[in-house]
Amino acid sequence: MRTRLKICCISSIEEARLAIQHGADALGLVARMPSGPGPISDELIATIAKTIHPPIASFLLTCEQSSAAIIEHVKRTGVNTVQIVDELTDGKYEHIRQKLPYVKIVQVIHVTGEESIGQAMGIQQFADAILLDSGNPKAAVKTLGGTGNVHNWEVSRDLVRSVNVPVFLAGGLNAGNVKEAIEKIRPFGVDVCSGVRTEGRLDPIKLKNFIEAVHSFSK
DSSP: OOOEEEEOOOOSHHHHHHHHHTTOSEEEEEOOOSSSSOOOOHHHHHHHHTTOOTTSEEEEEEOOOBHHHHHHHHHHHTOSEEEEOSOOOBSOHHHHHHHOTTSEEEEEEEOOSTHHHHHHHHHTTTOSEEEEEOOBTTSSSOBOSOOOOOOOHHHHHHHHHHOSSOEEEOSSOOTTTHHHHHHHHOOSEEEESGGGEETTEEOHHHHHHHHHHHHHTTO
């Protein structure tokens, strides 16, 4: 099965168009975060999201932890997918599903060890997909993505085998290691931010090389 491509940290309409032209299946739009690269205003997210049309998915990365706040965040930005980058601590996924029936829910699991497998198994029934990343939600200043760090792929591989929903892989991916990651983990899709950027800007050459590396896995 073809590995899906999500290009994250999109910061302008021009970057969105560039990613789509190179074959992206999904674009990540990063809202306010406690740390990390790529956050843009909700107003800009809404502007970019209007230019992203099916079958391309528009992902809102939100650090909100209540279902009510997540619902309002999605409504403000007009995306078709919400990527919840932290733990849902107030409210339920069912509330989000009820209020946003046409929006896909992607829950991030930050792979810190074997316990991450249990976390994924516990939330899989509520999410349309899971995304594995390398953040640390328990740090004094939370890191919730965009670290550029690779996590334990052995755990990621076992996690993918343990759940029944699609899994995206993020965390330190680039053109030099993404094929190995796909071979080892067999994710539904891969997600990249810093690995296709130079000085914070989406780099057409790095983007092309990354996508060619992903596509080479199926050849």
